[in-house]
Amino acid sequence: MTTKMTYYPGCSSEASGAHLDKSLQSIARTLGIELEPIEDWNCCGASVNHIKGGHAPTTAMSARNLAQAKAQGNQDVVTPCAACFLNTHYANEAMREDKQVYEEMNEALGAAGRSYDASLNVRHICEVLINDVGLDKIRESVKKPLKGLKVAGWVGCQTVRPHAATERGGNFDEYDNPRFLDDFIEAAGAEAVDFKARTNCCGGSVAVMSPDKTIHLMRDILQEAQERGVDCIATPCPLCQTNLEMYQGAINDKYGTHFDIPVVFYSQLLAVAFGGDPDGDAALNQNIIKAPKIAQVAK
């Protein structure tokens, strides 16, 4: 059975997070989720647009996407990107709960002949995998278990905070000690180590603009992963993945460390475990730090 959902891939899907999009599309096919993109979707504003763009216009960016999603039907909107989820979910809930926001957003949309009745659900794809698909189905879909692979499940921030334990956020996990990522890792047949830094922050967009402010946060995450002897770190967040991968050289230069730890998406692990092609499905060729041990399983 196939479930159709409206898909918001987000800007990183066309660049730094292309391998998240590709591997997710692959596992969605296996799990029977049809992802129909929001037609002509625009940027959500991430964590930075508001400073220049202002609060209401930033909310309006999401409102346009939601209006188009609604025009495509009543199915839930899903996104794999932490920031896209945060902003789109926020705009949707603000319109649902606050009459003034609802009216103002519809006034803005109305200027372009659009409207949105705030009737959709905006969900993170990980929540959908836990609540709708279920771990049993994920386990049953595994053809090539990632035996012997030690993985640090690094959730990061915005995938769970501040919505994972709310009713509208799907109540799919807790904030301080989330389990879902370890569950994915273990469902794929790998070993999830007890990773204390699982919800540590890499600095997000601040790491991109001012790496000096947060490079020590990334070092701490890598340090624990190394001490636990993992083969790779797995994360659901596109910015977490890019930051922790691209800054390892700078971290080694600054601290005299020798980190060379692959950072992959949970969806890449699952794509391999589901028997997919290491590059065509799991996009392992798009990681800067290669993970040969994962590719080995896929062969």
Place this chain on the structure above:
Amino acid sequence: MTTTSPQATRKYDLGFARWVYENVDGGDRLALCMQCGTCSGSCPVGTQMDYGPRKLFMMIRAGMKDAVLSSNTLWNCVSCYNCVVRCPRQVPVTYILHDLAVVAVREGYKEAVESDNARFSAAFNFSAERYGRTDERIVTGKFYFSEGLSAGFKKGMDNMKIAWNMVKTKRMPLGLPHKIKGKGELKTILDKAREIEERHKGGGKGN
């Protein structure tokens, strides 16, 4: 959010606090802050802020507008939302810091205008509004050169290796920027949203 907040007229002036309560997203809950410090203690970069969120909120109440809006607290927040989920009084700390950052830049505080965050946001917003998509090449390029030509070239050279790695792994496209078809429509919607935001000037809960 309105664009101008009142200046303090005496040492302890509630005017600024009241303005924040009414005009900043989540500000209505700020009055419930009981100064427990869970936010500052939960902050991964709290120790490098001029003031942690707890102290900043007390300063808002004390009417210390200039110190609040020129503090680096606003430019260190990494939007991790630890403070939001842990606050025992459900004060949406991150949301409040985000809106205060907008106020600080709009009111022209030097530390705010010159912050990396304000320059990065301008570069991001340029791409997001002009093309409807964030093109990482445009954002980083514009941001690097926002401090001047030589600083831009230096930053560009420093990050050459990262950029090359991204190109090699097909995570940095080489063609024209991605753009949406409805660029005109997006502009119409955002211009109207700006006009709506302007209407809040002088009172009423902003959005």
